[in-house]
Amino acid sequence: MPVGPDDALAVLRQDPATTGIFTDFDGTLAEIVDDPSAATPVPGATDVLGALARHHAVVAVISGRPVSFLARHLPSSVLAVGLYGLEVRRAGRVEVEPEAERWRAVVDDAARTCEAEGRAGLTVEPKGLSLTLHFRQHPELADEVASLARRVGARTGLVVGAARRSVELHPPVAADKGTALHGLAEGLGAACFLGDDRGDLTAFRALDELAAEGTRTIRVAVASDEAPAELLAAADLTVAGPSAAVDLLRTLLPTGS
Numbered sequence: 001m002p003v004g005p006d007d008a009l010a011v012l013r014q015d016p017a018t019t020g021i022f023t024d025f026d027g028t029l030a031e032i033v034d035d036p037s038a039a040t041p042v043p044g045a046t047d048v049l050g051a052l053a054r055h056h057a058v059v060a061v062i063s064g065r066p067v068s069f070l071a072r073h074l075p076s077s078v079l080a081v082g083l084y085g086l087e088v089r090r091a092g093r094v095e096v097e098p099e100a101e102r103w104r105a106v107v108d109d110a111a112r113t114c115e116a117e118g119r120a121g122l123t124v125e126p127k128g129l130s131l132t133l134h135f136r137q138h139p140e141l142a143d144e145v146a147s148l149a150r151r152v153g154a155r156t157g158l159v160v161g162a163a164r165r166s167v168e169l170h171p172p173v174a175a176d177k178g179t180a181l182h183g184l185a186e187g188l189g190a191a192c193f194l195g196d197d198r199g200d201l202t203a204f205r206a207l208d209e210l211a212a213e214g215t216r217t218i219r220v221a222v223a224s225d226e227a228p229a230e231l232l233a234a235a236d237l238t239v240a241g242p243s244a245a246v247d248l249l250r251t252l253l254p255t256g257s
């Protein structure tokens with residue numbers, strides 16, 4: 001018999017002390033906005049994450065953003081995993097994937113090249129160990145930005161990935177949202193991940209691996225007209241947007257908290 005949303009989420013409520021809550025940031029906790037620096041969690045997001053962190057084994061935001069950005073928006077009790085797993089803020093300290101560190105100068109150089117060679121309208125977001133090339137406000141630049149990213153990637157060794165109305169360049173290091181989630185959730189009784197974009201698929205796949213190891217898992221997709229079909233197809237549940245994602249998270253709080 002098919003289970004409804006409430007039944008699916010019940011596995012996340014049974015034992016908070018052995019349950020991990022993992023979520024993406026942009027498009028999941030924050031509405032998508034034109035200016036990347038203006039993104040902010042929707043009302044209630046920060047409070048619910050802080051409340052969940054009081055009861056659950058681990059609550060983490062796993063994002064393409066740097067932890068310096070996430071830290072400004074999240075309570076310190078919430079683990080911030082930045083740059084698709086290259087950075088973690090734990091107990092106020094930032095740990096960086098050692099293999100990625102030597103790419104910092106390469107990323108700086110790539111950001112300068114993109115600023116110099118990109119057409120007016122391209123927004124370059126340097127993030128330390130990776131960078132994002134945004135064309136949300138100029139969709140006509142999409143192909144040109146993709147080709148600039150491929151060119152810079154080929155010259156520098158950085159790996160190109162697509163994101164919502166943007167292209168990203170990452171160090172060729174074996175880290176992504178999936179490896180981050182797997183490392184944090186291993187051994188837990190239950191875990192979920194909420195995400196909206198293709199970069200979140202690795203986290204869904206990590207949940208598949210954890211499920212094979214015995215963890216009860218839930219994948220939540222945040223729908224939008226930019227959501228990849230593969231993400232929606234892989235989800236156990238779909239919510240309409242960030243406010244609905246926060247409503248879902250609120251239902252995971254123990255009664256009376």
Ligand SMILES: O=P(O)(O)OC[C@H]1O[C@H](O[C@H]2O[C@H](CO)[C@@H](O)[C@H](O)[C@H]2O)[C@H](O)[C@@H](O)[C@@H]1O
Binds near residue numbers: 026
């Ligand atoms: O993993 P996430 O937390 O989803 O972060 C992914 C990227 O999100 C940001 O870009 C996206 O959101 C912007 C603000 O709404 C929007 O303008 C842009 O079009 C989206 O691609 C962020 O700027 C990137 O650094 C993150 O990697």
